[in-house]
Amino acid sequence: MKTIKGPALFLAQFAGDAAPFNSWDSITKWAADCGYIGVQVPSWDGRLIDLDKAAESKDYCDEFKGQAAENGVQVTELSTHLQGQLVAVHPAYDAAFDGFAAPEVRGDPSARQAWAVDQVTKALTASRNMGLTAHVSFSGALAWPYVYPWPQRPAGLIETAFDELAKRWRPLLDHADAMGVDLCYEIHPGEDLHDGISFEMFLDRVENHARAKMLYDPSHYVLQALDYLENIDIYHERIGMFHVKDAELNPTGRQGVYGGYQSWVDRAGRFRSLGDGQVDFRAVFSKFAQYDFDGWAVVEWECALKHPEDGAREGAAFVRDHIIRVTERAFDDFADGGSDEAANRKMLGVNR
Secondary structure, eight states, X not given: OOOOEEXXXXXXXXXXXXTTSSSHHHHHHHHHHHTOSEEXXXXXXXXXXXXXXXXXXXXXXXXXXXXXXXXXXXXXXXXXXXXXXXXXXXXXXXXXHHTTSOGGGTTOHHHHHHHHHHHHHHXXXXXXXXXXXXXXXXXXXXXXXXXXXXXXXXXXXXXXXXHHHHHHHHHHHHXXXXXXXXXXEEOOTTSSOOSHHHHHHHHHHTTTOTTEEEEEOHHHXXXXXXXXXXXXXXXXXXXXXXXXXXXXXXXXXXXXXXXXXXXXXXXXXXXXXXXXXXXXXXXXXXXXXXXXXXXXXXXXXXXSSSOHHHHHHXXXXXXXXXXXXXXXXXXXGGGOOOOOHHHHHHHXXXXX
């Protein structure tokens, strides 16, 4: 049996222009001071990492990891959420997602997609250079505008979308394999891979690629009214990463899962700081212990109410309190009477 690692913190929601969030040195010191022993790095944020150098130079990666280690944390994974989003963008979202890209490719969907593929490729190479074994990204979306089947979808529309999505990601999965890195898609509304069924549709089209994994985040399942514990039972062999994030869904007579176009604070379903929502994390951590998940428990702080720095500090303690140090022996070993094949056959009445 294996014990999950942590607590770690995803830095995307904290990086900023003010100290201590504006440099790799200062943000890692701050994370360690909050009680974290690992950090997940947003590869698009130039204040924290130079992705081009990380892909080109193992020396740079060693220095990058070394500075983090001196400050008390280790690098758990790199993230390309924003770049992965741009691997597949429906035209309805061109303007909304254009800001995720480098200025020189904005307004040009083809150039933007090529840039995104290059970014994910570099991040996978950088992951190898850092000795990491998992990487997280978004899948992007071509079919998402048609998630609700009204008006009636033309026959083959969704199949064509997933065929194209798989075509775009297959070379990246192959590169991930060459780098020895699992490519973990965060299963997330707004992405074509937003639940178990959609992940299976994609997996079938990439021929069950060994490097195609999930990032498990129960908050996104709470907001879809999906059974987040059974999800672990079904997909534990494909879960390569874990975001520890809480959420609540409190439907009323006025709104439910879709939220009535309200802001996050006024939605029936909203993200909450750890312990303030409805996720049964004792059960979640028990499932991961049961299935020998030995990756990282990474806090992704998102909450419409609580201050992020309070949520971060509380999150480190929350994860530490929920990690199950797995047992090395059975609880009833004290009553072990010993056995051998002859004794077993005698107990069964065999060959009498």
